[in-house]
Amino acid sequence: MDQWALLSVSDKTGIVELAQGFVDQGIGLLASGGTYQYLRDHGLTVKSLEDLTGFTEILGGRVKTLHPRIYAGILSRETRDDVNDRQKVDAPHVVAVVVNLYPFEAFLNQGADQATLIEKIDIGGVALIRAAAKNFQHVAVVVDPSQYATVLAKPLHAVTVEERRRWAYQAFNHVAYYDALIAQSFGDWEGHQAELPELYVVAGRKSGMLRYGENPHQRAGFYAQTRDVGFQSAKLHQGKALSYNNLADADTAWRLAATLTAPAAVAVKHQTPCGAGVGQSLAEAYEKAYQADPVSIFGGIVALNGIVDAPLANRLTEIFLEVIIAEGFTDEALKVLSAKKNVRVLEMPFVLPEQSEEIRTVTGGFLVQERDRITVPWQSLKQVAGPAVSLAEYEQDITLAWATVGFVKSNAIVVVNAGMTVGIGGGQTNRIDAARQALAQAGDKAHGAVLASDAFFPFGDVMEEAAKHRIGLVIQPGGSVRDNESIDAANAHGIPLFFTGERHFRH
Numbered sequence: 013m014d015q016w017a018l019l020s021v022s023d024k025t026g027i028v029e030l031a032q033g034f035v036d037q038g039i040g041l042l043a044s045g046g047t048y049q050y051l052r053d054h055g056l057t058v059k060s061l062e063d064l065t066g067f068t069e070i071l072g073g074r075v076k077t078l079h080p081r082i083y084a085g086i087l088s089r090e091t092r093d094d095v096n097d098r099q100k101v102d103a104p105h106v107v108a109v110v111v112n113l114y115p116f117e118a119f120l121n122q123g124a125d126q127a128t129l130i131e132k133i134d135i136g137g138v139a140l141i142r143a144a145a146k147n148f149q150h151v152a153v154v155v156d157p158s159q160y161a162t163v164l165a166k167p168l169h170a171v172t173v174e175e176r177r178r179w180a181y182q183a184f185n186h187v188a189y190y191d192a193l194i195a196q197s198f199g200d201w202e203g204h205q206a207e208l209p210e211l212y213v214v215a216g217r218k219s220g221m222l223r224y225g226e227n228p229h230q231r232a233g234f235y236a237q238t239r240d241v242g243f244q245s246a247k248l249h250q251g252k253a254l255s256y257n258n259l260a261d262a263d264t265a266w267r268l269a270a271t272l273t274a275p276a277a278v279a280v281k282h283q284t285p286c287g288a289g290v291g292q293s294l295a296e297a298y299e300k301a302y303q304a305d306p307v308s309i310f311g312g313i314v315a316l317n318g319i320v321d322a323p324l325a326n327r328l329t330e331i332f333l334e335v336i337i338a339e340g341f342t343d344e345a346l347k348v349l350s351a352k353k354n355v356r357v358l359e360m361p362f363v364l365p366e367q368s369e370e371i372r373t374v375t376g377g378f379l380v381q382e383r384d385r386i387t388v389p390w391q392s393l394k395q396v397a398g399p400a401v402s403l404a405e406y407e408q409d410i411t412l413a414w415a416t417v418g419f420v421k422s423n424a425i426v427v428v429n430a431g432m433t434v435g436i437g438g439g440q441t442n443r444i445d446a447a448r449q450a451l452a453q454a455g456d457k458a459h460g461a462v463l464a465s466d467a468f469f470p471f472g473d474v475m476e477e478a479a480k481h482r483i484g485l486v487i488q489p490g491g492s493v494r495d496n497e498s499i500d501a502a503n504a505h506g507i508p509l510f511f512t513g514e515r516h517f518r519h
Protein backbone atom coordinates (compact mmCIF):
# COMPACT_ATOMS: atom_id res chain seq x y z
CA MET A 13 0.00 0.00 0.00
CA ASP A 14 1.44 3.43 -0.98
CA GLN A 15 -0.69 5.60 1.17
CA TRP A 16 -2.21 5.14 4.58
CA ALA A 17 -4.87 6.70 6.76
CA LEU A 18 -4.25 6.48 10.50
CA LEU A 19 -7.38 6.12 12.60
CA SER A 20 -7.56 6.35 16.39
CA VAL A 21 -10.99 7.35 17.66
CA SER A 22 -12.85 7.23 20.94
CA ASP A 23 -16.18 8.08 19.37
CA LYS A 24 -16.64 5.44 16.68
CA THR A 25 -19.65 7.21 15.09
CA GLY A 26 -19.33 7.17 11.29
CA ILE A 27 -15.80 5.74 11.34
CA VAL A 28 -16.69 2.64 9.30
CA GLU A 29 -18.12 4.74 6.46
CA LEU A 30 -15.13 7.06 6.50
CA ALA A 31 -12.69 4.16 6.54
CA GLN A 32 -14.56 2.47 3.68
CA GLY A 33 -14.27 5.73 1.74
CA PHE A 34 -10.49 5.64 2.17
CA VAL A 35 -10.33 1.98 1.13
CA ASP A 36 -12.33 2.80 -2.01
CA GLN A 37 -9.63 5.33 -2.88
CA GLY A 38 -6.90 2.72 -2.51
CA ILE A 39 -5.72 4.08 0.84
CA GLY A 40 -4.74 1.52 3.47
CA LEU A 41 -6.02 1.63 7.04
CA LEU A 42 -3.85 1.78 10.15
CA ALA A 43 -5.58 1.86 13.53
CA SER A 44 -4.96 1.78 17.26
CA GLY A 45 -6.26 -1.13 19.40
CA GLY A 46 -9.96 -0.48 19.91
CA THR A 47 -10.41 1.26 16.56
CA TYR A 48 -8.62 -1.59 14.80
CA GLN A 49 -10.93 -4.14 16.45
CA TYR A 50 -14.02 -2.10 15.62
CA LEU A 51 -13.11 -1.74 11.95
CA ARG A 52 -12.27 -5.43 11.65
CA ASP A 53 -15.57 -6.33 13.30
CA HIS A 54 -17.22 -4.30 10.56
CA GLY A 55 -15.49 -6.27 7.83
CA LEU A 56 -12.71 -3.88 6.90
CA THR A 57 -9.11 -4.85 6.18
CA VAL A 58 -6.96 -2.92 8.58
CA LYS A 59 -3.43 -3.06 9.95
CA SER A 60 -2.94 -2.50 13.66
CA LEU A 61 -0.43 0.04 14.90
CA GLU A 62 0.94 -2.66 17.15
CA ASP A 63 1.80 -4.68 14.06
CA LEU A 64 3.43 -1.66 12.49
CA THR A 65 5.59 -0.78 15.47
CA GLY A 66 6.04 -4.17 17.09
CA PHE A 67 5.23 -2.35 20.29
CA THR A 68 2.29 -3.43 22.41
CA GLU A 69 -0.02 -0.94 24.05
CA ILE A 70 1.01 -0.52 27.72
CA LEU A 71 -0.02 1.19 30.95
CA GLY A 72 -3.69 0.53 30.29
CA GLY A 73 -3.61 2.55 27.08
CA ARG A 74 -1.58 5.48 28.40
CA VAL A 75 1.04 4.59 25.79
CA LYS A 76 -0.24 3.16 22.53
CA THR A 77 0.69 5.31 19.54
CA LEU A 78 3.79 7.14 20.81
CA HIS A 79 6.32 5.60 18.45
CA PRO A 80 8.88 7.18 16.04
CA ARG A 81 7.71 5.00 13.16
CA ILE A 82 4.23 6.47 13.44
CA TYR A 83 5.43 10.07 13.75
CA ALA A 84 7.92 9.68 10.92
CA GLY A 85 4.97 8.54 8.82
CA ILE A 86 2.90 11.58 9.70
CA LEU A 87 5.50 14.34 9.88
CA SER A 88 7.64 13.70 6.83
CA ARG A 89 7.54 16.22 4.02
CA GLU A 90 7.93 15.25 0.39
CA THR A 91 11.62 16.17 0.37
CA ARG A 92 14.31 13.69 -0.53
CA ASP A 93 15.79 13.81 3.00
CA ASP A 94 12.45 13.31 4.71
CA VAL A 95 11.43 10.49 2.41
CA ASN A 96 14.82 8.86 3.01
CA ASP A 97 14.40 9.17 6.76
CA ARG A 98 10.89 7.77 6.56
CA GLN A 99 12.05 4.81 4.55
CA LYS A 100 15.04 4.28 6.85
CA VAL A 101 12.72 3.64 9.81
CA ASP A 102 10.27 1.74 7.64
CA ALA A 103 7.48 4.21 8.33
CA PRO A 104 4.27 4.26 6.29
CA HIS A 105 3.38 7.23 4.10
CA VAL A 106 0.45 8.67 6.06
CA VAL A 107 -1.88 10.97 4.11
CA ALA A 108 -4.73 11.28 6.63
CA VAL A 109 -5.00 11.21 10.42
CA VAL A 110 -8.41 10.75 11.98
CA VAL A 111 -8.46 11.11 15.75
CA ASN A 112 -11.03 12.01 18.28
CA LEU A 113 -9.88 12.41 21.80
CA TYR A 114 -10.82 10.78 25.08
CA PRO A 115 -14.12 12.43 26.08
CA PHE A 116 -12.73 14.63 28.85
CA GLU A 117 -15.49 17.22 28.40
CA ALA A 118 -18.33 14.70 28.66
CA PHE A 119 -16.92 13.33 31.91
CA LEU A 120 -16.37 16.85 33.23
CA ASN A 121 -20.00 17.69 32.49
CA GLN A 122 -21.12 14.55 34.30
CA GLY A 123 -19.22 15.73 37.39
CA ALA A 124 -16.64 12.92 37.32
CA ASP A 125 -14.09 12.90 40.13
CA GLN A 126 -10.47 13.97 39.76
CA ALA A 127 -9.01 10.47 39.34
CA THR A 128 -11.48 9.64 36.56
CA LEU A 129 -10.82 12.93 34.79
CA ILE A 130 -7.06 12.44 34.92
CA GLU A 131 -7.49 9.16 33.04
CA LYS A 132 -9.54 11.03 30.42
CA ILE A 133 -6.63 13.31 29.54
CA ASP A 134 -5.61 12.19 26.08
CA ILE A 135 -1.88 12.19 25.38
CA GLY A 136 -1.16 10.25 22.20
CA GLY A 137 -4.28 11.46 20.38
CA VAL A 138 -3.32 15.09 20.92
CA ALA A 139 0.21 14.38 19.68
CA LEU A 140 -1.14 12.67 16.55
CA ILE A 141 -3.42 15.62 15.82
CA ARG A 142 -0.64 18.15 16.38
CA ALA A 143 1.73 16.26 14.12
CA ALA A 144 -0.78 15.94 11.30
CA ALA A 145 -1.98 19.54 11.64
CA LYS A 146 1.59 20.81 11.57
CA ASN A 147 2.17 18.86 8.38
CA PHE A 148 -1.07 20.01 6.72
CA GLN A 149 0.84 20.61 3.47
CA HIS A 150 0.89 16.84 3.05
CA VAL A 151 -1.55 15.35 5.55
CA ALA A 152 -5.29 15.76 6.12
CA VAL A 153 -6.29 15.93 9.78
CA VAL A 154 -9.80 15.15 10.98
CA VAL A 155 -10.89 15.51 14.61
CA ASP A 156 -14.66 15.22 14.71
CA PRO A 157 -17.29 12.92 13.16
CA SER A 158 -19.16 16.03 11.99
CA GLN A 159 -16.32 16.56 9.46
CA TYR A 160 -16.54 13.09 7.87
CA ALA A 161 -19.15 14.03 5.26
CA THR A 162 -16.93 16.89 4.03
CA VAL A 163 -13.90 14.62 3.92
CA LEU A 164 -15.81 12.02 1.89
CA ALA A 165 -17.19 14.62 -0.50
CA LYS A 166 -14.19 14.22 -2.78
CA PRO A 167 -11.11 11.99 -3.08
CA LEU A 168 -8.34 12.88 -0.68
CA HIS A 169 -5.90 13.69 -3.51
CA ALA A 170 -8.34 16.35 -4.74
CA VAL A 171 -8.44 18.16 -1.39
CA THR A 172 -6.54 21.43 -1.75
CA VAL A 173 -3.80 22.58 0.58
CA GLU A 174 -6.07 25.47 1.65
CA GLU A 175 -8.75 22.99 2.71
CA ARG A 176 -6.18 20.94 4.62
CA ARG A 177 -4.97 24.13 6.33
CA ARG A 178 -8.58 24.90 7.32
CA TRP A 179 -8.86 21.41 8.82
CA ALA A 180 -5.56 22.00 10.61
CA TYR A 181 -6.98 25.25 11.99
CA GLN A 182 -10.01 23.32 13.28
CA ALA A 183 -7.66 20.72 14.73
CA PHE A 184 -5.51 23.23 16.64
CA ASN A 185 -8.66 24.96 17.92
CA HIS A 186 -9.98 21.59 18.98
CA VAL A 187 -6.81 20.75 20.90
CA ALA A 188 -6.59 24.24 22.43
CA TYR A 189 -10.19 23.97 23.65
CA TYR A 190 -9.54 20.48 25.00
CA ASP A 191 -6.44 21.64 26.85
CA ALA A 192 -8.22 24.74 28.15
CA LEU A 193 -10.83 22.53 29.82
CA ILE A 194 -8.05 20.49 31.40
CA ALA A 195 -6.22 23.62 32.56
CA GLN A 196 -9.44 25.03 34.03
CA SER A 197 -10.07 21.80 35.91
CA PHE A 198 -6.60 21.94 37.42
CA GLY A 199 -7.33 25.56 38.34
CA ASP A 200 -10.55 24.47 40.04
CA TRP A 201 -8.66 21.82 41.98
CA GLU A 202 -6.28 24.51 43.21
CA GLY A 203 -9.28 26.17 44.81
CA HIS A 204 -9.51 29.88 45.48
CA GLN A 205 -6.20 31.64 44.91
CA ALA A 206 -5.24 35.11 46.04
CA GLU A 207 -3.95 35.91 42.56
CA LEU A 208 -5.63 35.38 39.22
CA PRO A 209 -3.49 33.11 36.99
CA GLU A 210 -0.66 34.62 34.95
CA LEU A 211 -2.10 33.13 31.76
CA TYR A 212 -5.86 33.21 31.48
CA VAL A 213 -7.53 30.79 29.10
CA VAL A 214 -11.14 31.09 27.99
CA ALA A 215 -12.83 28.10 26.40
CA GLY A 216 -16.22 28.25 24.75
CA ARG A 217 -18.26 26.04 22.47
CA LYS A 218 -20.60 27.77 20.08
CA SER A 219 -24.08 26.72 20.97
CA GLY A 220 -25.48 28.57 17.98
CA MET A 221 -25.05 31.71 15.96
CA LEU A 222 -27.21 34.56 17.10
CA ARG A 223 -29.10 36.30 14.31
CA TYR A 224 -26.98 39.36 14.96
CA GLY A 225 -25.35 41.28 17.79
CA GLU A 226 -26.52 44.39 19.55
CA ASN A 227 -27.35 45.78 16.09
CA PRO A 228 -28.18 43.99 12.84
CA HIS A 229 -24.83 44.78 11.22
CA GLN A 230 -22.85 43.06 14.02
CA ARG A 231 -22.12 39.31 13.85
CA ALA A 232 -22.60 37.46 17.12
CA GLY A 233 -22.67 34.03 18.71
CA PHE A 234 -23.31 32.42 22.07
CA TYR A 235 -20.44 30.33 23.37
CA ALA A 236 -21.25 27.97 26.18
CA GLN A 237 -18.68 27.50 28.92
CA THR A 238 -18.48 24.05 30.42
CA ARG A 239 -17.96 25.17 33.98
CA ASP A 240 -20.86 27.59 34.02
CA VAL A 241 -24.45 26.51 34.31
CA GLY A 242 -27.06 29.02 33.23
CA PHE A 243 -28.37 29.78 29.77
CA GLN A 244 -26.64 26.89 28.00
CA SER A 245 -28.76 24.43 29.99
CA ALA A 246 -31.96 26.47 29.82
CA LYS A 247 -34.95 24.87 28.16
CA LEU A 248 -36.70 27.01 25.57
CA HIS A 249 -40.33 25.89 25.60
CA GLN A 250 -41.48 28.17 22.81
CA GLY A 251 -40.61 31.19 20.72
CA LYS A 252 -37.70 32.14 18.50
CA ALA A 253 -34.12 31.61 19.63
CA LEU A 254 -32.92 34.27 22.04
CA SER A 255 -31.12 37.23 20.51
CA TYR A 256 -27.91 38.83 21.73
CA ASN A 257 -29.83 41.59 23.53
CA ASN A 258 -32.34 39.08 24.93
CA LEU A 259 -29.53 37.04 26.47
CA ALA A 260 -27.80 40.06 27.99
CA ASP A 261 -31.09 41.32 29.47
CA ALA A 262 -32.17 37.86 30.58
CA ASP A 263 -28.91 37.45 32.44
CA THR A 264 -29.58 40.54 34.56
CA ALA A 265 -33.18 39.52 35.25
CA TRP A 266 -32.24 35.95 36.12
CA ARG A 267 -29.30 36.92 38.32
CA LEU A 268 -31.30 39.43 40.35
CA ALA A 269 -34.22 37.01 40.77
CA ALA A 270 -31.76 34.26 41.75
CA THR A 271 -30.15 36.59 44.30
CA LEU A 272 -33.49 36.93 46.11
CA THR A 273 -34.69 34.03 48.23
CA ALA A 274 -38.33 35.13 48.70
CA PRO A 275 -40.70 34.57 45.76
CA ALA A 276 -39.48 37.27 43.39
CA ALA A 277 -40.22 38.73 39.99
CA VAL A 278 -37.85 41.00 38.10
CA ALA A 279 -38.56 42.95 34.93
CA VAL A 280 -35.58 44.14 32.91
CA LYS A 281 -35.07 46.49 29.99
CA HIS A 282 -31.65 47.17 28.50
CA GLN A 283 -29.83 45.24 31.21
CA THR A 284 -31.38 47.37 33.94
CA PRO A 285 -34.20 46.35 36.24
CA CYS A 286 -37.30 48.48 35.62
CA GLY A 287 -39.39 46.72 38.26
CA ALA A 288 -38.80 44.11 40.93
CA GLY A 289 -41.11 42.68 43.54
CA VAL A 290 -41.10 40.13 46.33
CA GLY A 291 -44.11 38.67 48.10
CA GLN A 292 -45.73 35.65 49.68
CA SER A 293 -46.35 34.18 46.24
CA LEU A 294 -44.89 34.51 42.77
CA ALA A 295 -48.16 36.07 41.61
CA GLU A 296 -47.90 38.77 44.26
CA ALA A 297 -44.24 39.35 43.36
CA TYR A 298 -45.11 39.73 39.67
CA GLU A 299 -47.96 42.12 40.43
CA LYS A 300 -45.47 44.34 42.25
CA ALA A 301 -42.81 44.09 39.52
CA TYR A 302 -45.49 45.09 37.02
CA GLN A 303 -46.99 47.92 39.08
CA ALA A 304 -43.48 49.25 39.78
CA ASP A 305 -43.36 50.56 36.21
CA PRO A 306 -46.22 49.43 33.97
CA VAL A 307 -44.81 51.45 31.07
CA SER A 308 -41.22 50.18 30.92
CA ILE A 309 -42.06 46.50 31.41
CA PHE A 310 -43.74 46.42 27.99
CA GLY A 311 -41.56 44.38 25.62
CA GLY A 312 -39.28 43.54 28.52
CA ILE A 313 -37.89 40.40 30.06
CA VAL A 314 -39.36 38.96 33.23
CA ALA A 315 -37.65 36.44 35.50
CA LEU A 316 -39.60 34.60 38.20
CA ASN A 317 -37.71 32.46 40.72
CA GLY A 318 -40.44 29.84 41.13
CA ILE A 319 -43.08 27.82 39.32
CA VAL A 320 -45.50 29.70 37.07
CA ASP A 321 -49.07 28.37 37.19
CA ALA A 322 -51.97 29.02 34.80
CA PRO A 323 -53.44 32.09 36.54
CA LEU A 324 -50.01 33.75 36.62
CA ALA A 325 -49.41 32.76 33.00
CA ASN A 326 -52.69 34.45 32.09
CA ARG A 327 -51.62 37.60 33.87
CA LEU A 328 -48.21 37.51 32.17
CA THR A 329 -49.80 37.32 28.72
CA GLU A 330 -51.82 40.51 29.26
CA ILE A 331 -48.89 42.55 27.99
CA PHE A 332 -46.21 41.78 25.42
CA LEU A 333 -43.08 40.36 27.02
CA GLU A 334 -40.05 39.33 24.95
CA VAL A 335 -38.94 36.59 27.33
CA ILE A 336 -40.37 34.92 30.41
CA ILE A 337 -37.85 32.98 32.48
CA ALA A 338 -38.90 30.83 35.42
CA GLU A 339 -37.71 27.91 37.47
CA GLY A 340 -40.64 25.94 36.11
CA PHE A 341 -44.05 26.09 34.47
CA THR A 342 -47.08 23.90 35.08
CA ASP A 343 -48.47 22.16 31.99
CA GLU A 344 -51.53 24.41 32.15
CA ALA A 345 -49.30 27.48 32.30
CA LEU A 346 -47.41 26.33 29.19
CA LYS A 347 -50.72 25.83 27.42
CA VAL A 348 -51.77 29.39 28.29
CA LEU A 349 -48.43 30.81 27.17
CA SER A 350 -48.52 28.87 23.89
CA ALA A 351 -51.31 31.19 22.73
CA LYS A 352 -48.67 33.94 22.53
CA LYS A 353 -46.35 32.49 19.92
CA ASN A 354 -43.85 35.34 19.97
CA VAL A 355 -43.07 35.10 23.66
CA ARG A 356 -39.93 33.14 24.40
CA VAL A 357 -40.52 30.89 27.41
CA LEU A 358 -37.38 29.75 29.16
CA GLU A 359 -37.06 27.30 32.02
CA MET A 360 -33.88 27.13 34.09
CA PRO A 361 -32.77 26.62 37.69
CA PHE A 362 -32.34 29.78 39.72
CA VAL A 363 -29.07 28.83 41.33
CA LEU A 364 -26.13 31.18 41.02
CA PRO A 365 -22.87 29.41 40.17
CA GLU A 366 -20.60 28.90 43.17
CA GLN A 367 -17.46 30.28 41.65
CA SER A 368 -17.52 32.34 38.54
CA GLU A 369 -15.67 35.09 36.83
CA GLU A 370 -16.84 37.83 34.56
CA ILE A 371 -14.91 38.81 31.43
CA ARG A 372 -15.24 42.05 29.53
CA THR A 373 -13.19 43.10 26.55
CA VAL A 374 -11.49 46.43 26.20
CA THR A 375 -9.43 47.47 23.21
CA GLY A 376 -6.20 45.52 23.45
CA GLY A 377 -7.23 42.93 26.01
CA PHE A 378 -9.85 41.79 28.46
CA LEU A 379 -10.73 42.39 32.07
CA VAL A 380 -11.47 39.58 34.48
CA GLN A 381 -13.20 39.91 37.81
CA GLU A 382 -15.04 37.68 40.24
CA ARG A 383 -18.78 38.09 39.83
CA ASP A 384 -20.39 40.37 42.35
CA ARG A 385 -22.51 38.50 44.89
CA ILE A 386 -25.04 40.79 46.48
CA THR A 387 -26.43 40.03 49.90
CA VAL A 388 -27.23 42.47 52.67
CA PRO A 389 -24.31 42.43 55.12
CA TRP A 390 -26.63 42.24 58.15
CA GLN A 391 -23.76 41.56 60.57
CA SER A 392 -21.84 44.68 59.67
CA LEU A 393 -24.80 46.96 58.97
CA LYS A 394 -24.18 50.04 61.07
CA GLN A 395 -26.71 52.71 61.97
CA VAL A 396 -24.88 56.05 61.85
CA ALA A 397 -27.74 58.54 62.23
CA GLY A 398 -31.42 59.00 62.90
CA PRO A 399 -33.81 57.46 65.42
CA ALA A 400 -33.50 53.82 66.53
CA VAL A 401 -35.46 51.49 64.31
CA SER A 402 -36.38 47.83 64.20
CA LEU A 403 -34.52 46.31 61.28
CA ALA A 404 -36.91 43.34 61.24
CA GLU A 405 -39.66 45.72 60.17
CA TYR A 406 -37.62 46.81 57.15
CA GLU A 407 -35.94 43.50 56.36
CA GLN A 408 -37.90 42.72 53.20
CA ASP A 409 -37.52 46.19 51.73
CA ILE A 410 -33.85 46.55 52.62
CA THR A 411 -33.15 43.16 51.02
CA LEU A 412 -34.95 44.02 47.79
CA ALA A 413 -33.54 47.55 47.60
CA TRP A 414 -29.96 46.41 48.22
CA ALA A 415 -30.12 43.53 45.75
CA THR A 416 -31.78 45.64 43.06
CA VAL A 417 -29.42 48.60 43.39
CA GLY A 418 -26.53 46.22 42.74
CA PHE A 419 -27.99 45.40 39.32
CA VAL A 420 -28.81 48.95 38.23
CA LYS A 421 -26.11 50.76 36.28
CA SER A 422 -24.19 53.24 38.38
CA ASN A 423 -24.88 55.77 39.69
CA ALA A 424 -27.84 53.91 41.08
CA ILE A 425 -30.54 54.74 43.60
CA VAL A 426 -33.45 52.39 44.30
CA VAL A 427 -36.52 53.14 46.39
CA VAL A 428 -38.54 50.21 47.74
CA ASN A 429 -41.86 50.22 49.54
CA ALA A 430 -43.75 47.12 50.73
CA GLY A 431 -41.70 44.65 48.67
CA MET A 432 -41.83 46.64 45.44
CA THR A 433 -39.36 48.92 43.68
CA VAL A 434 -41.27 52.19 43.45
CA GLY A 435 -38.39 54.25 42.07
CA ILE A 436 -35.25 53.28 40.14
CA GLY A 437 -32.70 55.88 39.10
CA GLY A 438 -29.67 54.60 37.26
CA GLY A 439 -27.02 55.11 34.64
CA GLN A 440 -26.52 58.69 35.80
CA THR A 441 -23.16 60.40 35.86
CA ASN A 442 -23.89 62.01 39.23
CA ARG A 443 -25.66 60.64 42.27
CA ILE A 444 -28.13 63.44 42.92
CA ASP A 445 -29.66 63.02 39.44
CA ALA A 446 -30.06 59.28 40.08
CA ALA A 447 -31.78 60.11 43.41
CA ARG A 448 -34.04 62.72 41.83
CA GLN A 449 -35.02 60.27 39.08
CA ALA A 450 -35.84 57.50 41.57
CA LEU A 451 -37.72 59.77 43.97
CA ALA A 452 -39.71 61.50 41.23
CA GLN A 453 -40.80 58.10 39.96
CA ALA A 454 -41.69 56.96 43.49
CA GLY A 455 -43.90 60.01 44.15
CA ASP A 456 -46.10 59.42 47.23
CA LYS A 457 -44.84 55.85 47.49
CA ALA A 458 -41.54 57.28 48.73
CA HIS A 459 -43.22 57.99 52.09
CA GLY A 460 -41.74 55.62 54.64
CA ALA A 461 -39.84 53.72 51.91
CA VAL A 462 -36.28 52.38 51.96
CA LEU A 463 -33.78 54.18 49.72
CA ALA A 464 -30.60 52.32 48.74
CA SER A 465 -27.54 53.65 46.97
CA ASP A 466 -24.92 51.49 45.20
CA ALA A 467 -22.08 53.75 46.39
CA PHE A 468 -21.55 56.42 49.04
CA PHE A 469 -23.14 59.86 48.98
CA PRO A 470 -20.43 62.36 48.10
CA PHE A 471 -22.48 65.22 49.56
CA GLY A 472 -25.43 65.72 51.89
CA ASP A 473 -27.74 66.56 48.95
CA VAL A 474 -29.17 63.04 48.46
CA MET A 475 -30.25 62.93 52.14
CA GLU A 476 -31.87 66.35 51.73
CA GLU A 477 -33.74 65.10 48.66
CA ALA A 478 -34.73 61.91 50.50
CA ALA A 479 -36.08 64.00 53.40
CA LYS A 480 -38.18 66.10 51.01
CA HIS A 481 -39.83 62.89 49.84
CA ARG A 482 -40.26 61.59 53.42
CA ILE A 483 -38.10 58.48 52.90
CA GLY A 484 -38.32 56.09 55.90
CA LEU A 485 -34.78 54.65 55.95
CA VAL A 486 -31.59 55.03 53.92
CA ILE A 487 -28.94 52.40 53.27
CA GLN A 488 -25.67 53.22 51.54
CA PRO A 489 -22.04 52.05 51.75
CA GLY A 490 -20.61 55.12 53.55
CA GLY A 491 -16.95 55.98 53.27
CA SER A 492 -17.08 59.46 51.76
CA VAL A 493 -14.87 62.19 53.21
CA ARG A 494 -18.12 64.12 53.58
CA ASP A 495 -20.12 61.37 55.27
CA ASN A 496 -20.75 63.87 58.07
CA GLU A 497 -22.91 65.97 55.69
CA SER A 498 -25.20 62.99 55.13
CA ILE A 499 -25.15 62.06 58.83
CA ASP A 500 -26.05 65.63 59.84
CA ALA A 501 -28.88 65.76 57.30
CA ALA A 502 -30.21 62.36 58.46
CA ASN A 503 -30.15 63.51 62.09
CA ALA A 504 -31.74 66.85 61.22
CA HIS A 505 -34.61 65.16 59.38
CA GLY A 506 -34.94 62.14 61.68
CA ILE A 507 -34.18 59.53 59.01
CA PRO A 508 -32.41 56.32 60.08
CA LEU A 509 -29.22 56.08 58.03
CA PHE A 510 -27.33 52.76 57.74
CA PHE A 511 -23.87 52.11 56.32
CA THR A 512 -23.14 48.76 54.69
CA GLY A 513 -19.40 49.24 54.34
CA GLU A 514 -19.66 47.59 50.92
CA ARG A 515 -20.51 49.05 47.54
CA HIS A 516 -21.92 47.51 44.39
CA PHE A 517 -20.95 49.50 41.32
CA ARG A 518 -22.21 48.18 38.02
CA HIS A 519 -20.75 49.83 34.97
Ligand SMILES: NC(=O)c1ncn([C@@H]2O[C@H](COP(=O)(O)O)[C@@H](O)[C@H]2O)c1NC=O
Pocket residue numbers: 019020021022023043044045046047048073074075076077078111112113114133134135136137138
Ligand atom coordinates in the same frame (compact mmCIF):
# COMPACT_ATOMS: atom_id res chain seq x y z
N1 LIG B 1 -1.53 7.10 24.64
C1 LIG B 1 -1.54 7.00 23.35
O1 LIG B 1 -0.52 6.70 22.78
C2 LIG B 1 -2.79 7.24 22.57
N2 LIG B 1 -2.83 7.28 21.25
C3 LIG B 1 -4.10 7.51 20.86
N3 LIG B 1 -4.87 7.61 21.97
C4 LIG B 1 -6.32 7.82 22.00
O2 LIG B 1 -6.93 6.55 22.09
C5 LIG B 1 -8.23 6.60 21.54
C6 LIG B 1 -8.47 5.45 20.61
O3 LIG B 1 -8.08 4.27 21.20
P1 LIG B 1 -8.59 2.86 20.65
O4 LIG B 1 -8.31 2.86 19.19
O5 LIG B 1 -7.76 1.86 21.39
O6 LIG B 1 -10.06 2.76 20.97
C7 LIG B 1 -8.37 7.93 20.84
O7 LIG B 1 -9.23 8.74 21.62
C8 LIG B 1 -6.94 8.48 20.82
O8 LIG B 1 -6.97 9.89 20.93
C9 LIG B 1 -4.08 7.44 23.04
N4 LIG B 1 -4.52 7.46 24.32
C10 LIG B 1 -4.25 8.41 25.23
O9 LIG B 1 -3.43 9.21 25.27
